[in-house]
Amino acid sequence: MMAQLVFYIFTAVLLFSACMVITARNPVHSVLFLILTFFNASGLFLVAGAEFLAMLLVIVYVGAVAVLFLFVVMMLDVDFGQLREGFQKYAPLGGCVGGILFAELVLAFSHWEMAPSRAAPIAAPELTNTAALGGLIYTHYVLLFQACGLVLLVAMIGAITLTLREKATGRRQNITRQHARTRADTLEMLELDLGESVADRGGFLRPKSSYNEIAVPGSFGLVPETPTNEVASNKEKGA
Amino acid sequence: MAQFFYHTLVGQICLMLLETLAVLVPLLIGVAYLTLMERKVMAAMQRRRGPNVNGPFGLLQAFADAIKMIVKETVIPAGANRGLFLFAPFLTFSLAMVAWAVIPTGNGLAVANINVGILYLLAISSLGVYGILIAGWASNSKYAFLGGLRSAAQMVSYEVSIGLVIVSVLLAVGSLNLNDIVLAQRHVWFCLPMFPMFIVFFISALAETNRAPFDLPEGESELVAGFFVEYSSLAFGLFFLGEYANMILMSSMVSILFLGGWLPPLGIAPLTWIPGPLWLIFKILFCLFVFIWVRATFPRYRYDQLMRLGWKVFLPFSLLWMIGTAGFLMATGLLPHSGGVN
Numbered sequence: 001m002m003a004q005l006v007f008y009i010f011t012a013v014l015l016f017s018a019c020m021v022i023t024a025r026n027p028v029h030s031v032l033f034l035i036l037t038f039f040n041a042s043g044l045f046l047v048a049g050a051e052f053l054a055m056l057l058v059i060v061y062v063g064a065v066a067v068l069f070l071f072v073v074m075m076l077d078v079d080f081g082q083l084r085e086g087f088q089k090y091a092p093l094g095g096c097v098g099g100i101l102f103a104e105l106v107l108a109f110s111h112w113e114m115a116p117s118r119a120a121p122i123a124a125p126e127l128t129n130t131a132a133l134g135g136l137i138y139t140h141y142v143l144l145f146q147a148c149g150l151v152l153l154v155a156m157i158g159a160i161t162l163t164l165r166e167k168a169t170g171r172r173q174n175i176t177r178q179h180a181r182t183r184a185d186t187l188e189m190l191e192l193d194l195g196e197s198v199a200d201r202g203g204f205l206r207p208k209s210s211y212n213e214i215a216v217p218g219s220f221g222l223v224p225e226t227p228t229n230e231v232a233s234n235k236e237k238g239a
Numbered sequence: 240m241a242q243f244f245y246h247t248l249v250g251q252i253c254l255m256l257l258e259t260l261a262v263l264v265p266l267l268i269g270v271a272y273l274t275l276m277e278r279k280v281m282a283a284m285q286r287r288r289g290p291n292v293n294g295p296f297g298l299l300q301a302f303a304d305a306i307k308m309i310v311k312e313t314v315i316p317a318g319a320n321r322g323l324f325l326f327a328p329f330l331t332f333s334l335a336m337v338a339w340a341v342i343p344t345g346n347g348l349a350v351a352n353i354n355v356g357i358l359y360l361l362a363i364s365s366l367g368v369y370g371i372l373i374a375g376w377a378s379n380s381k382y383a384f385l386g387g388l389r390s391a392a393q394m395v396s397y398e399v400s401i402g403l404v405i406v407s408v409l410l411a412v413g414s415l416n417l418n419d420i421v422l423a424q425r426h427v428w429f430c431l432p433m434f435p436m437f438i439v440f441f442i443s444a445l446a447e448t449n450r451a452p453f454d455l456p457e458g459e460s461e462l463v464a465g466f467f468v469e470y471s472s473l474a475f476g477l478f479f480l481g482e483y484a485n486m487i488l489m490s491s492m493v494s495i496l497f498l499g500g501w502l503p504p505l506g507i508a509p510l511t512w513i514p515g516p517l518w519l520i521f522k523i524l525f526c527l528f529v530f531i532w533v534r535a536t537f538p539r540y541r542y543d544q545l546m547r548l549g550w551k552v553f554l555p556f557s558l559l560w561m562i563g564t565a566g567f568l569m570a571t572g573l574l575p576h577s578g579g580v581n
Binding site: 028032035051052055056058059062063064067068070071074075128130175 | 323353354355358359361362365366368369372373376384388391392395398402415543544547
């Protein structure tokens with residue numbers, strides 16, 4: 001009774017938020033509804049007794065994937081008017097694709113049957129479903145699982161390759177060299193005669209000539225041929 | 240009485256409410272006094288007195304602060320997304336509370352002793368980023384937005400290393416149940432054999448709770464106050480409470496995963512007289528002290544250093560350690576059997 005009630009609540013919220021994902025006017029609201037959808041789906045897993053899958057759905061999809069969605073959508077400068085322009089034109093095509101997908105799902109799941117040898121470990125009452133899933137994935141289907149990992153790896157490398165650009169002006173910082181820098185390398189202490197102003201000599205601690213050499217070539221734009229004005233003027237004063 | 244609580248629906252609901260209150264009331268009082276503890280400890284480290292006017296030793300300062308926060312005016316900026324703006328602090332606060340359901344304070348003594356307790360904690364802590372991201376976006380302010388984005392990137396990055404550290408602990412335990420994790424440390428706390436992971440986890444916990452030296456999302460020197468710059472009154476108070484409750488939660492996770500939870504350091508007589516929940520509280524207090532100590536000691540990281548530490552240092556290191564742990568346990572035949580200790 002209680003479980004049924006919870007099931008219907010989760011399902012209702014899930015269907016509602018799934019509809020809102022595609023009808024909400026603001027794309028950020030769409031993503032938030034998508035997150036709500038994921039969340040309710042994980043609730044459904046819990047009702048079905050698959051607590052491991054439920055938690056994983058939240059950790060992976062809600063905690064990582066959807067955050068990145070939200071991240072991107074928040075930073076996009078979307079023209080809402082333009083977004084809705086092609087609706088009439090693309091509606092029949094979208095409807096077709098959706099219809100075919102739905103039909104295929106119905107066809108596939110109406111004849112879904114699990115091989116009894118594989119279903120046994122899941123149904124075994126003495127195992128927690130974490131252990132049962134682990135046995136299936138890492139023992140019976142380890143090659144397929146590894147292949148999935150490889151596909152994801154390739155996708156990841158592809159994404160990195162597409163976005164990685166070595167620019168001469170990139171603000172790349174070489175942290176090892178920054179850590180290796182000591183005060184003796186970059187700054188020098190001044191000893192002043194009595195009555196002499198610090199400002200005349202360019203401050204207590206002034207940049208040495210090595211200051212510009214330490215900077216990574218290419219960081220913060222091009223390294224100037226001559227030291228920057230400030231350093232140069234300090235030097236003149238100090239000399 | 241027992242008949243009423245365990246066998247009638249109303250009784251069970253009452254019991255559930257009582258259990259929830261038994262966790263939340265001490266937690267909220269703990270949060271109130273954590274703010275006082277932070278100010279006192281930092282004052283001592285900086286040779287000041289800290290709050291000492293309200294009540295003996297300033298003990299009523301926490302309540303004075305709370306009343307001040309409540310009676311202030313709630314300001315909602317023009318152009319802010321009203322609903323989401325108010326939803327964000329509520330979300331942050333309630334997530335920080337909800338996570339406490341699975342924390343065991345004694346053998347089997349948790350509101351919900353579930354099989355996948357540690358995953359539940361990971362799931363809840365990974366949701367925490369939404370409160371901040373939504374707050375940053377809904378405020379319709381550049382500072383808040385930048386703070387929100389920084390925070391999202393930071394929390395997602397450090398969650399990866401937290402996950403890997405947890406996996407290496409789980410390899411040695413053989414169960415996802417928090418109770419089993421503590422019981423597996425009967426002979427030796429995991430902070431000894433896994434000392435590097437203990438450090439990695441603690442530093443990641445600092446980053447995950449947006450504490451100094453990783454408090455860039457707030458970054459008051461460049462972002463004013465980061466994601467909650469537009470919040471005032473109770474909405475700000477909820478963020479504040481959530482943040483400190485998260486600190487306590489992370490400290491309890493450190494205690495449970497590495498410091499043996501409610502177990503005494505040695506199973507000998509005078510130590511075993513002290514009840515388990517007290518041991519857990521001592522350990523949490525110790526972790527919180529280190530949180531504050533770190534804040535009083537280290538300057539803030541630069542953002543690229545923070546990202547580098549997360550992705551290029553902690554991630555490969557914890558991954559290697561995980562593989563090493565698995566290899567060692569496999570080679571010595573110590574790998575716990577599937578199905579858990581139970």
